[in-house]
Amino acid sequence: MPRTKKPVDLPTDPLDAMLARLKLGGIRDQLDSLLDEAARSNLSTRETLIMLCEREIARKDHRRIEMALKLAHFPAVKDLASFDFEAQPSIDPKQIRDLAASRWIANGENVLLLGPPGVGKTHLAIALGREAILAGYSVQFTTAMTLVAGLAKAHAEKRLDDKLLGFSKAKLLIVDELGYLPLEPDAAHLFFQLVSRRYETGAMLITSNRSVAEWGTVFADPVVATAILDRLLHHSHVLTIRGDSYRLRAKRKSGLIKAPLAGDGAAVGSASLRPVTGGQGPARP
Numbered sequence: 001m002p003r004t005k006k007p008v009d010l011p012t013d014p015l016d017a018m019l020a021r022l023k024l025g026g027i028r029d030q031l032d033s034l035l036d037e038a039a040r041s042n043l044s045t046r047e048t049l050i051m052l053c054e055r056e057i058a059r060k061d062h063r064r065i066e067m068a069l070k071l072a073h074f075p076a077v078k079d080l081a082s083f084d085f086e087a088q089p090s091i092d093p094k095q096i097r098d099l100a101a102s103r104w105i106a107n108g109e110n111v112l113l114l115g116p117p118g119v120g121k122t123h124l125a126i127a128l129g130r131e132a133i134l135a136g137y138s139v140q141f142t143t144a145m146t147l148v149a150g151l152a153k154a155h156a157e158k159r160l161d162d163k164l165l166g167f168s169k170a171k172l173l174i175v176d177e178l179g180y181l182p183l184e185p186d187a188a189h190l191f192f193q194l195v196s197r198r199y200e201t202g203a204m205l206i207t208s209n210r211s212v213a214e215w216g217t218v219f220a221d222p223v224v225a226t227a228i229l230d231r232l233l234h235h236s237h238v239l240t241i242r243g244d245s246y247r248l249r250a251k252r253k254s255g256l257i258k259a260p261l262a263g264d265g266a267a268v269g270s271a272s273l274r275p276v277t278g279g280q281g282p283a284r285p
């Protein structure tokens with residue numbers, strides 16, 4: 001059946017038509033008001049062109065960012081401005097600001113955010129992902145569980161290569177919550193393939209409540225875990241966050257909960273978590 005074409009609103013004015021063809025929608029939509037503004041401000045032709053180009057670029061940037069934020073699939077809206085550094089003295093704000101400049105992404109390096117539940121790992125992961133998008137990089141956010149489930153399904157359906165390619169496209173891949181549940185040995189191999197594929201070309205940010213010393217247990221295979229860590233840590237920034245859950249802080253203050261909770265911070269924050277890294281160590285030893 002022939003497809004019925006949607007009627008398009010064809011421009012009749014030649015300038016309008018040319019702006020549409022050049023995809024200069026920002027100028028096209030506001031042409032009259034922009035020209036009025038230029039006349040009121042007595043702008044020269046050159047200054048007017050600069051203003052028009054600036055508006056077009058601002059609109060394109062805005063749209064790109066909106067689209068990239070959608071494609072990233074962040075689970076919540078978080079940014080660095082809303083992160084309370086005073087509440088989290090184990091994090092060096094300067095190190096986070098350095099990472100927010102996104103050079104590590106350009107270099108295909110990795111960031112590991114380690115720490116007990118509720119200390120702001122996911123918040124910082126999203127905030128750094130957002131900064132990366134503002135800097136022009138593509139970002140994909142996923143959880144370790146979703147990632148390995150997707151890879152295992154693709155493997156079973158004999159389309160693992162396509163899936164690995166899918167997870168290799170974004171310049172930054174964020175993998176949240178590694179270690180909350182132990183992974184199957186098969187999952188460890190699949191994760192290893194992903195890490196190898198991205199090694200030195202695409203940056204990864206991984207959050208975990210487990211110290212790297214415990215990743216052998218997380219992956220249920222110490223040999224594959226070592227191979228994964230070998231690649232991840234080669235060019236890496238390991239940040240260890242310590243302290244109490246931010247979520248429960250207010251409740252504790254009000255006396256609803258007696259501090260600290262059992263299990264809160266049990267996994268990470270001990271002396272076992274010395275970074276095995278060629279990059280920066282934790283903010284404070």
Ligand code: ADP
Pocket residue numbers: 078082083084085087088115116117118119120121122123124246247
């Ligand atoms: P984690 O991923 O380490 O378990 P989250 O990042 O999910 O912790 O933090 C739990 C909640 O507390 C989130 O709503 C987060 O925005 C908030 N939060 C944690 N730490 C801070 C902080 N230092 N400043 C502001 N909000 C914080």
Ligand code: MG
Pocket residue numbers: 118121122123176177
């Ligand atoms: Mg989290």
